[in-house]
Ligand SMILES: Nc1ncnc2c1ncn2[C@@H]1O[C@H](COP(=O)(O)OP(=O)(O)O)[C@@H](O)[C@H]1O
């Protein structure tokens with residue numbers, strides 16, 4: 001699949017290279033050698049299928065490349081893209097819920113894959129079940145926390161979450 | 166220097182000394198910023214200081230809490246700048262030099278405003294170095310006191326949201342206060358009727374001991390007393406009946422009043438909440454809270470609470486009578502009581518959680534209804550009836566399972582309570598028999614005691630069953646108070662400035678706005694003179710409607726300020742301010758009612774002549790006359806019996822009738838054909854004459870009359886000028902214009 005044509009007839013394989021410049025911007029060099037500075041990778045389905053459908057847009061938000069599957073890319077490009085994606089998406093994964101206060105807005109103390117933190121939740125609607133076992137918690141600042149599988153949480157966390165789901 | 170910076174924010178105390186020691190002689194800290202993420206986006210602490218000559222930064226170097234900080238410093242050269250960007254919940258503050266990025270710090274969205282303040286300080290520093298005029302003051306949104314840009318927030322008041330300490334049901338008593346008299350009267354009746362209902366049992370004792378038992382033992386019995394006792398019993402029963410009647414009615418009425426008050430308070434509060442609240446809520450959920458939950462509370466107040474009060478009275482009274490008659494027996498009767506209390510305590514939390522879940526499930530089900538019924542045309546058009554049925558069934562199942570779980574708890578609990586009370590009675594019986602055997606006690610006393618104890622236990626049992634009703638009501642109360650506790654995000658000012666009739670000058674200063682974490686306006690500056698007509702153009706999604714929302718104060722700006730007549734709009738009372746604004750929206754909404762009522766919506770006292778004049782001006786008059794009932798025709802819910810263009814013309818008439826100082830047209834003519842639009846244009850010309858008008862339009866020809874055109878692109882103002890100026894500038898506007906001309910010519914061919 002690697003060097004097959006993308007949907008735009010463009011090459012999605014090693015047809016472009018990526019690197020960071022001195023300003024920390026991501027620079028894409030396409031087949032013709034043209035450089036696009038400040039490009040942004042965007043996942044099309046960040047929740048339902050994060051590894052499929054990644055679009056690389058230029059600084060104005062116009063699509064340059066469409067990548068069907070991240071795993072089809074050569075490792076070097078993929079690595080840069082994944083790094084950049086993790087930096088643009090700040091969705092900590094909730095590992096444990098330590099405490100939730102009773103009155104709204106409730107204050108949460110949690111452990112995430114990015115370390116422990118606490119946040120305020122405006123109302124119970126901000127805990128939103130995605131499908132059968134996943135849920136997304138959006139705090140008062142709009143930061144999203146993902147619960148990938150409710151069944152894998154410990155009993156205390158599940159009990160604390162029960163009231164919201 | 167005491168470690169506080171000019172923006173009033175203190176350094177973290179444990180880092181203060183370290184930070185101070187890094188400063189050069191005479192160096193002043195202008196702003197501090199505490200990034201809360203490290204480069205890998207893990208939660209971590211850090212510090213960035215902006216001084217009058219350098220930027221200093223410290224972090225914990227991957228060893229949180231160790232106390233050792235890693236410091237870095239950069240002198241501020243003439244080409245060095247600070248920038249901040251935010252995306253998807255995290256942001257980055259960057260220090261950029263001529264050759265590239267010098268340093269960058271990552272933070273979560275919550276720290277965004279702090280980062281913006283540091284940038285403002287930086288801009289101030291640059292401005293003072295260039296000798297530019299000092300930036301203008303802003304006004305505190307809450308109290309109206311001026312805020313200087315150095316502070317970034319009001320020092321006079323820092324409004325903190327107050328969280329209530331008592332939860333749920335107890336807070337209901339606030340609503341009972343206005344009806345205190347009725348309620349006190351009801352309780353007096355309760356007391357009287359309870360007393361009356363206890364008399365017949367009391368009279369059985371002399372009847373037994375003085376008449377029946379002596380007679381059985383073949384002693385002389387005074388049968389002459391029997392009619393007296395019997396009539397006493399009948400009299401007491403009749404009295405109890407009468408008093409009960411009054412009691413039930415009085416208390417039911419009081420509770421009905423309380424819950425009606427609660428409902429209208431909640432609805433009134435809901436109306437005052439800003440659009441932001443409704444954006445995050447589902448209609449069905451709100452409807453369920455106001456109708457269903459308040460009904461539950463009413464039931465609780467009128468039935469359960471009254472019963473509860475009666476039960477307590479009964480229990481206290483029977484206990485007193487028992488204690489006076491036979492203290493030991495009474496004590497024995499109370500044996501199972503602690504066990505029962507413990508059980509109630511255990512089951513309470515489970516019931517509350519269960520009822521809350523059931524409430525949420527019910528809301529979700531109502532939401533499905535509120536979602537699909539208005540969209541029924543789409544459902545049918547795409548033949549998705551079966552899927553909608555399944556969606557409803559799915560949420561209906563959730564209601565079922567939530568209640569089913571509750572029932573499981575209840576099913577065990579309820580018979581257990583019965584078992585406990587029955588065993589209590591058994592204890593009493595055996596104790597009583599034992600006592601009767603050892604100490605002579607009259608059968609009369611024994612009968613009465615047993616009768617009272619039976620009553621005592623049946624009351625206790627019914628009171629415990631109330632645990633369920635109480636928890637259900639508590640869950641409902643919580644859901645209602647969640648609405649009542651919500652502070653509008655467009656708050657009323659503490660010290661309001663009366664707007665009166667405005668002149669209509671509008672001044673946007675560095676306005677930024679975010680929906681959630683997504684910033685859609687990135688700093689707009691614009692001055693509009695009174696009476697000026699401004700056309701706003703730009704591709705869809707540029708933020709034109711958002712700008713209008715801010716000017717109408719449907720939302721409050723995140724950073725910056727909007728001044729109308731040189732006063733921050735946040736210091737006007739919201740309703741009075743909006744009276745000065747007439748708005749025609751992209752998707753006009755009509756309410757259920759007649760056309761005349763809909764036109765007069767913003768000015769209910771308008772005469773028929775005024776309504777017709779407004780309709781004429783909006784070119785709606787003629788089509789209204791063609792309707793079977795003219796101005797009295799019903800438009801149906803959401804105006805569904807009218808075409809899009811007709812709805813729009815009615816909403817234009819509605820805006821015109823209020824004679825606003827500021828008129829806002831958000832694609833008001835987008836679903837009107839060119840012919841009609843031209844006619845409306847002519848009408849608008851008079852109306853626009855001496856009021857400030859902001860018009861958004863896609864058809865550029867609509868904006869021919871505009872004094873100035875503002876071109877908005879991706880949340881920024883890219884061009885300002887008249888039609889001709891912008892064409893000459895050959896920028897975005899010229900491009901849009903060319904594209905439209907081509908399309909029009911294409912049509913002409
Ligand atoms: N209530 C909302 N919540 C979240 N995002 C919104 C909301 N309203 C508008 N937006 C987003 O803000 C941006 C600007 O929208 P808007 O001001 O309506 O654009 P337009 O210029 O077409 O009127 C759009 O990208 C839109 O998706």
Ligand SMILES: [Mg+2]
Nearest residue numbers: 709710711751
């Ligand atoms: Mg719009």
